[in-house]
Amino acid sequence: MNTLAEAPHKEPSEKEILTGLQEKVSASRLSLFLQCRLKFFFRYVLRLKKPKTPSLHVGNSVHSVLKTWNKARWLQKPLTLKQAHNAYIEAWSDTSEGMPVWEAGEEDAEKTTGWRLVETYLRESHVPADLKPDAVEVPVEADLVNHGLPRLIGILDLVQRRQIIDYKTSATTPNPEKVAHTTEIQTTGYAILYRHNTGQKESGMALHHLVKLKNPKVVITTMPPMTRHQENRLFRQMEAYVTGLQHEQFVPSPGMHCSSCEFFNECRRH
Template identity: 30%
Template sequence: MVSKSSPADASGENRLSLIQDPNTTEPAPAAIPPEPDDHGPVGLETISPSRAGDFKQCPLLFRFRAIDRLPEPVTPALARGTTAHLALERLFDLDAAERTPERLFDLFRQEWTKLRLTDEYANLFADREEERQWGIDSLRVVANYLEMEDPTGFDPVEREMMISEDLGKVVVRGILDRLDETPDGKLVIVDYKTGSGPPERYAIPAFFALKTYAMLVRRRLGRTPVELRLLYLGSSSVYSIEVDHNTIEGVERHILALVDAIRNALANDHFPPRPSVLCRWCAFQHLCPEGQAYAKPEPALPLVEPEPPSATKTNETLA
């Protein structure tokens, strides 16, 4: 069962008064190494939790991303997510007392200043005003994080943890946002999302990748995480589920079954679409007629205006 909470905003107005123009003039960063998701399947020697989730969601989506390597548009939402992840990672480099709203906002500005000079993000905005408004909106989203957790009260065990484990059939690897340890020594996996939380009926599939990371953590550390948390900064929503040994065993079997299915799809070049409500947000919708059809909004019922009283009366008379 998914547990959802939405912390009340106790001091958001004060934090938002700290928001300023995110643009500065720091030099561009060094080249960023590719993440594990950038490695393709070829013979499927390796797979990431994200790509496994793609195949589970829609085999055609998996093909577009992992085999065809089709480019996806860089969007303001993607820029916000990347920048926020970098800022939140650096926040915990600071001493606990320094993890203030001001410092978090400064870290966001610093990270965006570097990213905006890279080829990927250089032409994202039409003009400075559009970028400035994006920065203000982004800092509002980042401010929501401080409603959801008190970063001065704990130190994560790991941040941006690169983890890789050989399951025999395949190597599973990825980057985990954060691994925490509770005061009584239990492990908790945390993942940041800068969008808004989905309706609860759609929340369970969002935990698939985190369950896979829980399996990797248990293999690496010999300890089973007890809780998975999704922090949706866009809506200040925290979704969480409890996991145990049986959950992890089931996930490992599921991953191995997915690997068999992917290899079968590769052998037969068969990656059928699996239309769902998620098609509405798919970057490859223009390449998928099934997805286009599913994503179309249902036509509104035509409005039938009542006949004017005079016409009604005339008809009654003629009858």
Template identity: 65%
Template sequence: MNTLAEAPPKEPSVKDIITGLQNTVSASRLSLFLQCRLKFYFRYVLKLKKPKTAALHLGNSVHSALKAWNKARWLNKPLSLKELHDEFSKAWADDSEGSVKWEPGEEDDEKTTGWRLLDTYIRQSASMALTKPDAVEVSIEADLSHQGLPRLIGILDLVQQGTIIDFKTSSSTPNAASVEHLHETQTSAYAILYRHNTGKKETGIQLHHLVKLKNPKLCITDLPPMTQQQEHRLFHLMDNYYEELGRTEFYPSPSFACMGCEYFGECRRWH
């Protein structure tokens, strides 16, 4: 019996990738496009893989442990501190998304910092732990085609009593006056997703910054529900994202942030 070998799957063209990116957008994707189009091109179009940084590994591990902590609360089976530590250690050992090239002694120091952040968070948010979450780490989307916009996707870290909560790790204390402005694209996107999927208006938005200081601390920024003006701004940015992405013009946006960019070498060779 003759059999035909299956042809290997065809790699999508740049045009196909860009079309897909036009059709669906997340807050992080939109923010990066606004920040630097060339970096967006390297990450989402060429999909260049880069080693994971120590800071990203720490943040991901803390985030995974908090997900386990809040999911256990949602199931009415709260974790002990020891069980939380076990979840953190399991997340720390996970290298499925790439390993980190550690300097001698660096990994132990960073792991200790990560656990101290978690311990601080649990102790300082004890009152919040008494209330059952509405949702934990939920992937949702909003079809905005009736607005002539791409489909919006995202993951909400935590929703509790109608408040959208997002976790962040930071090396410095956030400035309350600038936090709302810096994260408006993300918070507005989350509000749209929440309203689209619940039919209700969020009671508010909270950004929980776990700050990596000698004495770690938790900084909570309370934000009001999204305003109509913020919704209009987000929709305008999404419309601009769709139109500009279709022009396939990717160029750098030099700033002080370039020094910490993983694509600095590629950017310097850009032409």
């Protein structure tokens, strides 16, 4: 009989966390660091926990059922609408990442909104149910040590006929030019990951926005394959990320985005 008590879990030190962040980076971490280094510090270094927002919960639930739908297509066993709805209900009830604090009547309204987005997407058949995907929700990495950069990590939502597809929920209709610019870190990162792991060049990118209007709609923004200029720009951004972490340059970046930041109070007190 083992009488030794299990060693208590030891939380990593701030130095250990910073070292780990310099070894691997995702598009979302890089984007946040470039948006506001202090917000990055609160979320990824101090690891401050904040309640889940209603919009994030809707987005996660929609994303989950689309993932289930695409995996069923990959198995060539397409879901019925009823099965998709059951998957949505299960995703909505998932509390593993916390649940938002709802106002009176808000949860039912948001739950209905989320399902209407899914139903609209499936009904309009933007990706045919009988077309087998190349890949669904695949975690991938790219070792960029030859460029003096950290390992790039990410998860590809969907690859269809060598086109990289990413799902997003939005409250407003996206502008194609602005979307292409604001998501460039993500789309370029995905292209690098795809090429590194397949040895092939992607046929292009597509962002499938599920827009939460009174009459939900789907807006698809397509983009050509990654250019050498975009790859070089991402590498320079990653260099700035590494340098900033090495020197612990966690400075705030005040601006319009602060009004919706979950760390507003912490920033004001910092």
